[in-house]
Amino acid sequence: MRPVNLPVSEPVANPGFAPLPPTDALLRLVDRLLRLEEDGLDPAHYAIPDSTLAASDPAAYRAALHAASAAAMSDLLLGRVRSMPGRPDFRRDPALIGLDTWLMELATTPDPAALLDRAALLPRNAAALKAELARQRQIASRPWSPIPGESTIDPGMVDSLRVPLLRARLAVEDPVLAAAPDAGSLYDPVLEEAVRRWQAMNGLQVDGRVGRITIGLLNRPLTARVDQLRVALDMARAQPPASAERRVDVNVPDYRLRVVEGEREILAMDVIVGRPDRATPMMAVRLTAIQFNPPWGVPERNAREDLLPRFRRDPQAMMERGFRVFSVVGGERMEIDPRTIDWSSINGRRFPYFVRQDAGDSSALGRLKFIMPNNEDIFLHDTPDRHLFRRPDRAFSSGCIRLAEPNALMSTLLEGTAGWNLSRAERALASRGTSVVSLGRSLPVRLHYNTVMVEAGGRVRIRPDIYRLDAAYARAMANAPRPQVAGLARQAAR
CATH class of the missing domain: 2.40.440.10 (L,D-transpeptidase catalytic domain-like)
Structure with missing residues (x-):
């Protein structure tokens, strides 16, 4: 315009x-x-x-x-x-x-x-959220390339492909690293400290090891954090006061x-x-x-997906952990010795038994x-x-x-x-x-x-969108009709 x-x-x-x-x-x-x-x-x-x-x-x-x-x-x-x-x-x-x-x-x-x-x-908190949104928009505008592979990058390693990409990715948002000397393909202590800062900021285990989870989050589009902040601002509007x-x-x-x-x-x-x-x-x-x-009345999905493989491996160990198996016979629930069941024949899509775990330390x-x-x-x-x-x-x-x-x-x-x-x-x-x-x-x-x-002092902390609910909300913002x-x-x- x-x-x-x-x-x-x-x-x-x-x-x-x-x-x-x-x-x-x-x-x-x-x-x-x-x-x-x-x-x-x-x-x-x-x-x-x-x-x-x-x-x-x-x-x-x-x-x-x-x-x-x-x-x-x-x-x-x-x-x-x-x-x-x-x-x-x-x-x-x-x-x-x-x-x-x-x-x-x-x-x-x-x-x-x-x-x-x-x-x-x-x-x-609108002022703090708006300030962080502006900062994240600026970060998202900077170029970077994804880090390939899922194998862990450990401190002290030399990797001519992935270490420079890791350094370039973190330098996009870490001015301390961006101003430091470039150690090339060596994962040096300066880069390790930058990784640790990034892991702490993103709620990850702070160990300096760049494994599958850290790589996955580093490779996430930077616009995702922009959208999370847009969602946070929109959700804050017309919020009722705390009870x-x-x-x-x-x-x-x-x-x-x-x-x-x-x-x-x-x-x-x-x-x-x-x-x-x-x-x-x-x-x-x-x-x-x-x-x-x-006691724990095990839901059918847990029984099918989690317990069935364990019963197949060792029904005796499952008994020792307090798990009991029941079946309905003539309209009545009857307990069955899990060692007498051919667990390999049980279809993983349908679990015919009811499982309960007794109260106890395990x-x-x-x-x-x-x-x-x-x-x-x-x-x-x-x-x-x-x-x-x-x-x-x-x-x-x-x-x-x-x-x-x-x-x-x-x-x-x-x-x-x-x-x-x-x-x-x-x-x-x-x-x-x-x-x-x-x-x-x-x-x-x-x-x-x-x-x-x-947080106190206006510091903004962003956690990963583990269920993609922020992504769904951002789509709803894009598709919402104009207010009449x-x-x-x-x-x-x-």
Whole structure:
């Protein structure tokens, strides 16, 4: 679009729109609309009129500019994506915004560009997110080439192809490395420190070894982070305020659980979430009970895909780990000795048995299960696989949430439950018997998906888009229709 260059003149009378602002304000408005990408929006979505129309048909130009400004204002305040299927964690409250009031001011203000600036900064952390978006756009514009292969590049190695590509890729976003002397094909200590910085920034194991996971993320298009920031900005718009009620908040791609009351954090811990092919579903439910020493009724998919190969290898070992096999005979469930089953004949597409693992030290659920009724059979639980919490990437489960500190959560949740305290809970665990306590105060639980976090001081941290939900949201932003608010703008201008 060519810049506007208009002589100062009286506007053509039109009762549907406010008078045009002075020419300099008009120029600022057009420039602001063309810079909507700073806010994560695409200016092409708003039908910004071409400057040639201003001279040939001022009334039509004014109408088109009002419509573009009102549509942009609507998306800046309410978000471009108004709802997402399968995302109950994604919430907006348009009533908090008062769009009509903003549109009224837009139609009458002498400086509409300044009003758009105010709207753009309304969401929480908008300034920090916009600054990071600008930085990531600049990084994404720099050339680089993918690193071939998946074999690990270790410090001290010499590789005439991959080490220079690794250095060039990291130098795109690491000014310290970009300014350092080039060691050519040697993976030298300067490059290792750059790798470690990059691994820490991206939530990976900080070991300086460039393996399959690190290479995969390094080879991801840099525009993916730009899209993650655009999504974070859009999701922040018209967000309802945090509840004052004590609640459990699990940010799935950040592998983190928090118990929060208002803005105060009471408890925080690492968690393990569902792997991408068994993604943890986003949900908003209530945690109602704690089960001590829970048995595990194995879902059929887990039995088919995870346990069947292990039964084929060693049914005796599975028995020793507390797994029991049942079949329905004459309408009744009967236990079967797994050593008597020809496991090689079982079709992996259909598992004819029901499997349960008894409570115990080796139980997949550990010693504690936190019950939050839902249609997906998702819950929080302990785990015997404590070593996995040492990993920075923790998408390993079949969908449920494994807790790094289950006893701490148990102690927090039991507050206010009559007759229960930590001592009684510890006795229930030590008994090895299965029992359940209903909480005196159920807590809301929100499993949500936010890959972009703004930390103290405005530092922005971006986690990998493990379930590709940000990518899906970015596509929805591209495909969302233009807001139909021109009529409201005309009404407000009268």
